[in-house]
Amino acid sequence: MLLRHTPKEITDRKILTINPAKTCQPIGAMYAALGIHNCLPHSHGSQGCCAYHRSTLTRHYKEPVMAATSSFTEGASVFGGQANLVQAIDNIFTIYEPDVIAVHTTCLSETIGDDIPQIARKAEADGKIPPGKYVIHVNTPSYVGTHVTGFAGMTKAMVDYFAESAGKKINQINIIPGYVEPSDMEEIRRIAEVMGVRTVLFPDTSGVLNRPQTGKYDMFPPGGVTVEALKSTGNSQATIALGQLASGPAARALDSKCKVPCEILDLPIGLKATDRFVDTLRRTAGTDVPDTINIERGRLLDIITDMHQYFYGKKVALAGDPDQLIALTEFLVSIDMWPIHIVSGTVDKDFQARIKEITQYVPHPVNVGIPGDLFLLHQWIKNEPVDLLVGNTYMKYISRDEDIPLVRFGFPVLDRIGHGYFPTVGYRGGMRLLEKILDVLLDRQDRDAKEESFELVM
Numbered sequence: 142m143l144l145r146h147t148p149k150e151i152t153d154r155k156i157l158t159i160n161p162a163k164t165c166q167p168i169g170a171m172y173a174a175l176g177i178h179n180c181l182p183h184s185h186g187s188q189g190c191c192a193y194h195r196s197t198l199t200r201h202y203k204e205p206v207m208a209a210t211s212s213f214t215e216g217a218s219v220f221g222g223q224a225n226l227v228q229a230i231d232n233i234f235t236i237y238e239p240d241v242i243a244v245h246t247t248c249l250s251e252t253i254g255d256d257i258p259q260i261a262r263k264a265e266a267d268g269k270i271p272p273g274k275y276v277i278h279v280n281t282p283s284y285v286g287t288h289v290t291g292f293a294g295m296t297k298a299m300v301d302y303f304a305e306s307a308g309k310k311i312n313q314i315n316i317i318p319g320y321v322e323p324s325d326m327e328e329i330r331r332i333a334e335v336m337g338v339r340t341v342l343f344p345d346t347s348g349v350l351n352r353p354q355t356g357k358y359d360m361f362p363p364g365g366v367t368v369e370a371l372k373s374t375g376n377s378q379a380t381i382a383l384g385q386l387a388s389g390p391a392a393r394a395l396d397s398k399c400k401v402p403c404e405i406l407d408l409p410i411g412l413k414a415t416d417r418f419v420d421t422l423r424r425t426a427g428t429d430v431p432d433t434i435n436i437e438r439g440r441l442l443d444i445i446t447d448m449h450q451y452f453y454g455k456k457v458a459l460a461g462d463p464d465q466l467i468a469l470t471e472f473l474v475s476i477d478m479w480p481i482h483i484v485s486g487t488v489d490k491d492f493q494a495r496i497k498e499i500t501q502y503v504p505h506p507v508n509v510g511i512p513g514d515l516f517l518l519h520q521w522i523k524n525e526p527v528d529l530l531v532g533n534t535y536m537k538y539i540s541r542d543e544d545i546p547l548v549r550f551g552f553p554v555l556d557r558i559g560h561g562y563f564p565t566v567g568y569r570g571g572m573r574l575l576e577k578i579l580d581v582l583l584d585r586q587d588r589d590a591k592e593e594s595f596e597l598v599m
């Protein structure tokens with residue numbers, strides 16, 4: 142029992158987090174920055190932070206993650222990191238030649254109070270930023286916010302620094318995909334392409350963190366949204382933002398900066414949320430839904446009806462990020478599963494109300510912990526056991542101790558592969574999620590079946 146010290150009795154905790162259901166802001170900022178073509182993320186702080194952020198992304202994606210650091214030592218920690226950052230900008234543009242350096246801060250540089258735009262202006266005045274190259278930034282003190290807000294902040298920085306309005310709209314739609322996997326970004330773009338909609342997707346980590354093995358190392362892989370495309374987002378007809386928390390700030394910034402109207406939707410996970418995404422795309426672009434998409438939808442519906450008996454009434458415990466949890470909870474409820482314990486370490490003021498609304502007809506009390514941690518989730522499970530866990534790799538400890546099957550979903554997934562390559566968004570992603578859920582539920586049924594009820598056909 143690795144978590145044998147988790148007691149069943151729940152006592153009030155206000156200032157202590159145990160096994161957080163979140164990670165630190167710069168990781169999200171770094172991940173978003175990797176979605177710009179020819180961009181090198183830069184961590185303005187000490188080397189330890191940068192090493193941790195890079196290694197978390199590398200472990201999740203099984204890909205090399207490049208990022209630079211201001212490498213604070215004692216001097217910079219006391220007097221500020223201006224000299225380090227100016228030197229770093231010079232070195233990076235000279236040696237690695239990216240188009241963009243995307244700077245995020247850390248707890249240390251935020252506590253000192255380093256002013257990144259002022260430092261970037263100094264670097265520019267000193268001639269350290271070559272013509273046609275850019276330094277963008279986001280503030281990511283990790284004593285507030287989480288990887289989700291870091292991602293949202295860097296995505297908004299793409300708008301703040303690049304979006305331009307020429308006063309004439311062009312025939313394209315912006316899609317902000319939210320904090321999802323590279324495979325999901327690919328799938329969102331594919332759906333739009335199949336529908337004949339021209340889009341700018343940003344950030345776009347597909348082709349960066351799920352690249353093929355070619356035997357050749359590219360410091361800057363072929364994927365990512367280009368600076369030129371980011372500039373054009375200000376002339377798009379509209380923006381569709383997926384995920385209120387991760388994509389909302391960028392979409393609203395684009396609306397106020399360049400008057401590009403936006404619709405902010407849930408992540409397209411599951412039947413209903415994908416329906417809303419496809420319908421919004423159709424309506425916004427004035428196009429039709431082609432047969433390809435209708436067939437995919439029909440297949441998802443077919444799995445739901447064929448296998449409904451195995452989903453019905455199964456209790457589920459979930460942990461993750463608000464945007465994902467909202468869509469996932471809706472999906473599970475729509476197939477008659479009962480998500481009864483839900484925690485997120487990321488604060489979202491609308492989360493509780495949304496979950497209550499989605500689960501209002503679930504015939505069981507629903508616990509919602511926000512901000513919550515995996516310790517609390519484990520305690521809830523001890524008091525009211527569930528049939529299935531859905532969440533990141535850290536849930537495997539609860540899974541093992543309580544002997545409950547786990548479907549890995551969200552960030553980080555450090556001990557399995559697949560998330561970078563197979564989407565969970567869209568109708569096809571919904572099919573994959575159901576396959577994963579069914580696999581663990583039916584494996585469990587097989588394992589626990591008495592000999593006389595061990596079924597060949599299920």
Ligand code: SF4
Pocket residue numbers: 165166167189190193246247248249283284
């Ligand atoms: S929490 Fe702060 S100090 Fe710790 S790794 Fe993240 S940014 Fe660095």
